[in-house]
Amino acid sequence: MVVLKGIPSLLSPELLYALAKMGHGDELVLADANFPVSSVCKCGPVEIRADGLQIPAVLEAILKLFPLDTYVRSPAAVMDLVDSDKERGLEVPVWTTYAHMLKQAGSQGTLETVERFAFYERAKKAFAVVATGEMALYGNLIIKKGVIAASDLC
Numbered sequence: 001m002v003v004l005k006g007i008p009s010l011l012s013p014e015l016l017y018a019l020a021k022m023g024h025g026d027e028l029v030l031a032d033a034n035f036p037v038s039s040v041c042k043c044g045p046v047e048i049r050a051d052g053l054q055i056p057a058v059l060e061a062i063l064k065l066f067p068l069d070t071y072v073r074s075p076a077a078v079m080d081l082v083d084s085d086k087e088r089g090l091e092v093p094v095w096t097t098y099a100h101m102l103k104q105a106g107s108q109g110t111l112e113t114v115e116r117f118a119f120y121e122r123a124k125k126a127f128a129v130v131a132t133g134e135m136a137l138y139g140n141l142i143i144k145k146g147v148i149a150a151s152d153l154c
Contacts, residue, residue: 008061014048018128019066022145026127028062030055032139036120037131043124047131055134055141056097063105067146074112076102077142079119085137094136102143114142 002011011019022028029045031037032055041047050058068075078095099111114122122142123129 008064010050010053010057011061011065012048012050014046015050015062015128015130016065018046018048019062022127024145024147025069026145027122027125027142028066028145029123029126029129030058030062030134030141030143031123031129031131032134032136033132034137035123035129035131035140037129040120040123041129045124045126046128048128050130050132052133055094055132055136055139056101058130058132059098059101059141059143062143063101066143067148067152068102068105068107069144069146070106070108071146072109072144074109075107075144075146076109077112077114077119077122079138079140080113080115081138082116090137092136092138094134094139098141 002009002013002016037047076098078098081090095111119140126142
């Protein structure tokens with residue numbers, strides 16, 4: 001836990017360090033409890049633990065510090081449903097939550113859906129993967145870092 005003015009206390013020092021080191025276009029994966037975080041991170045991304053935390057809470061804290069990329073059509077992506085879940089009409093209410101939170105943070109884009117195995121491959125190229133305790137099915141989210149204008153710096 002971090003105890004600093006203006007910094008959400010649920011952001012760990014490791015996560016803050018990763019956010020600070022990321023550059024424009026780098027991606028951060030917020031992984032649900034079922035995501036193969038350690039396996040994906042063997043390919044390069046930094047593994048950050050946020051066990052027990054839900055993705056909406058982590059996302060809310062991150063978005064206080066993290067600019068979303070405005071130079072792409074979609075600065076955020078979710079893992080698309082597999083065909084059998086599409087056929088049975090599985091709904092993913094957490095996607096609506098993410099979309100609302102991203103819009104409140106200034107994003108004009110929509111959530112991109114990425115096929116399951118393509119999502120894993122994209123995650124392997126991310127800057128970091130945050131392992132959370134999110135239990136919502138298809139709760140994984142990738143966000144892309146934007147730029148901070150000089151006027152927004154302290």
